[in-house]
Amino acid sequence: MIPFFDLSRQHQLLGQELTGPVSQILLSGSCVLGPEVQALEFEIAKACGTRHAFGVSNGTDALVLALTACGIGPGDEVVTTPFTFLSTASAISRVGAVPVFADIDPDSLNLDVKAAEAVCGRRAKAILPVHLFGLPCDLGAFSELAKSKSVRLIEDMAQAFGASWKGNPVGSWGDIGCISFYPTKVIGAAGDAGAVVASDLEIASHLQRLRVHGTGADGLHRDVGGNFRIDSVQAAVLRAKLPHLHEWLETRRRHSLAYLNGLAGTDFVLPSDADGRVWSHFCLRHPQRDDVRQYLLSKEISTAVYYSVPLHLQPCFADLGYRSGDFPVAEAASREILALPLFPELLDEERDQVIEALLEFDRGST
Numbered sequence: 001m002i003p004f005f006d007l008s009r010q011h012q013l014l015g016q017e018l019t020g021p022v023s024q025i026l027l028s029g030s031c032v033l034g035p036e037v038q039a040l041e042f043e044i045a046k047a048c049g050t051r052h053a054f055g056v057s058n059g060t061d062a063l064v065l066a067l068t069a070c071g072i073g074p075g076d077e078v079v080t081t082p083f084t085f086l087s088t089a090s091a092i093s094r095v096g097a098v099p100v101f102a103d104i105d106p107d108s109l110n111l112d113v114k115a116a117e118a119v120c121g122r123r124a125k126a127i128l129p130v131h132l133f134g135l136p137c138d139l140g141a142f143s144e145l146a147k148s149k150s151v152r153l154i155e156d157m158a159q160a161f162g163a164s165w166k167g168n169p170v171g172s173w174g175d176i177g178c179i180s181f182y183p184t185k186v187i188g189a190a191g192d193a194g195a196v197v198a199s200d201l202e203i204a205s206h207l208q209r210l211r212v213h214g215t216g217a218d219g220l221h222r223d224v225g226g227n228f229r230i231d232s233v234q235a236a237v238l239r240a241k242l243p244h245l246h247e248w249l250e251t252r253r254r255h256s257l258a259y260l261n262g263l264a265g266t267d268f269v270l271p272s273d274a275d276g277r278v279w280s281h282f283c284l285r286h287p288q289r290d291d292v293r294q295y296l297l298s299k300e301i302s303t304a305v306y307y308s309v310p311l312h313l314q315p316c317f318a319d320l321g322y323r324s325g326d327f328p329v330a331e332a333a334s335r336e337i338l339a340l341p342l343f344p345e346l347l348d349e350e351r352d353q354v355i356e357a358l359l360e361f362d363r364g365s366t
């Protein structure tokens with residue numbers, strides 16, 4: 001079986017380089033936060049071009065923390081995309097605010113700036129775009145929009161660590177960038193982990209306090225925060241992997257370009273190799289997506305579907321009152337998107353088998 005993703009290959013290749021620092025942390029007795037986390041935060045801030053970074057428990061908590069640090073709560077609205085992982089919108093609900101969805105752009109599959117502008121009303125306090133599948137949003141346009149509406153810009157960069165827009169890293173454009181280090185991400189921990197990045201000192205201090213129950217330097221709790229801390233072991237894992245990020249992103253791109261070249265001229269709608277993107281996923285589109293998936297499975301090739309039900313139609317958001325047909329572009333993407341195997345340790349032969357199977361499907365269906 002050709003796996004969709006296989007972290008064991010990466011961990012086996014890293015071997016001692018990974019297990020050495022982890023053992024050291026275990027033997028040191030450091031468990032939560034500590035010097036290893038501080039060192040990681042320095043490296044994350046550098047990579048994201050921000051003044052501050054804070055390691056947190058996971059990408060979902062990063063979003064909750066970011067929204068809370070921006071003072072967003074009951075009565076507020078946050079404009080976001082319906083075509084993303086649940087967390088982007090559930091974090092908004094968790095702080096008591098209302099997610100307001102706008103449709104996506106049919107080419108990039110990212111939140112459409114004009115559509116976002118149209119629903120960014122009086123109650124809106126933030127815009128929360130997602131750099132989906134590693135492709136940066138038009139951050140210039142979103143920054144302008146946020147400024148013109150006097151709202152915060154929070155970047156969900158869970159899938160786009162290492163990406164940049166117009167030469168500047170994602171995460172450095174908004175007020176806060178929210179990162180996931182879930183094991184399947186371009187750089188993944190050995191469990192749950194995440195981070196928030198920001199440059200404004202006041203926002204950064206707020207994030208830092210909220211991460212540990214709103215505790216100030218004087219020991220008093222002026223805000224009700226939470227336990228959003230990251231473990232020292234996860235920091236050690238991430239620090240062991242960070243030096244490989246560039247090479248891994250290059251290999252992901254090499255595989256993606258091979259997919260693009262191999263599938264050119266077929267009925268598959270292919271993603272673009274845009275400047276500054278990272279290839280966290282390789283997602284193509286086909287009107288018979290489920291048949292394609294079944295065909296690949298019959299050839300022992302695993303794939304994944306993102307996101308078969310867009311967020312405005314998820315039962316947990318039923319009380320928001322959206323209906324099928326409200327966001328036709330997102331709904332079509334939900335029916336058509338298929339993600340192919342893509343990770344740095346994918347073998348060239350495996351990738352070529354995927355291409356061959358897709359070409360067979362294309363020949364048979366045309």
Ligand SMILES: Cc1ncc(COP(=O)(O)O)c(C=O)c1O
Nearest residue numbers: 058059060085087088158180182
């Ligand atoms: C776009 C997006 N936002 C947020 C998250 C949440 O991250 P985590 O799983 O680390 O909580 C994910 C994770 O898949 C994601 O893809």
